[in-house]
Amino acid sequence: MSNQTTGRFMPTGWDESVIEDIDGEGETKNGTYYPSRGVTTAKVIFDYTGDIAGTGVATYLFAYRDSKAGHADIIGYERFTGTIDGQEGSSVFRHTGSYADGAVSAHVEVLPGLGTDGLADLTGAADVSMAGAPPEGGYEFTLTRD
Structure with missing residues (x-):
């Protein structure tokens, strides 16, 4: 495997629900309630294409500090199953990030x-961003191995 592998990913499923609603205030968007301050959990499914191809199933925790302003801290774990540079197997990704202004x-x-299997010894990291409508083919995902 080379040091970097690039693919694209697209969220294809999103199910988010409230764990804690601190103030009892929030707003509903597209049928989902988001607390102004609170904690939610989300199960998200990603489809990957390119030299990283397969499916990821992630579970996230969102800590909303002010949903009206659009701020949240994010942690989560994703199990990816598929191929990376032709090596087939599965691995687990840890996500740490933030949501701000969409x-x-x-x-x-x-x-x-x-x-x-072929991904048993996989190591590395990627920085990703999602903003606005998904671009043609999905968002870029470049994995840089240690």
């Missing part, structure tokens, strides 16, 4: 010891 920025790290 855009998500996150650092994604491969967690050692949780990979299988």
